[in-house]
Amino acid sequence: MRIDPKTTTAAPSSPILVSSSSSKAFSIASDEVKKKLKISAKFGVCVANNFCDCLVVPYQPVVYACLAELGFKCMKNALSNSAP
Numbered sequence: 001m002r003i004d005p006k007t008t009t010a011a012p013s014s015p016i017l018v019s020s021s022s023s024k025a026f027s028i029a030s031d032e033v034k035k036k037l038k039i040s041a042k043f044g045v046c047v048a049n050n051f052c053d054c055l056v057v058p059y060q061p062v063v064y065a066c067l068a069e070l071g072f073k074c075m076k077n078a079l080s081n082s083a084p
Contacts, residue, residue: 039078046074 029037047070054066 029034042078042081046077047071050074 019073050070054063054070057063
């Protein structure tokens with residue numbers, strides 16, 4: 001089962017997405033925190049969608065290499081997609 005990051009959202013009442021305060025100084029989550037959470041979510045979705053592909057490899061050292069490459073690829077994609 002694949003996870004679609006476009007349909008995976010937090011609840012509208014989440015303090016991360018919606019701040020009840022009208023003042024920017026009293027914002028619950030700053031823009032930097034929101035950006036880091038979005039990057040983390042993109043990375044997690046990428047790993048979740050591709051993790052099983054590495055487990056079908058029969059030779060254990062190749063599994064480790066596959067997981068390392070998966071982490072590198074997913075982090076690169078998450079960071080490049082988050083650029084303003």
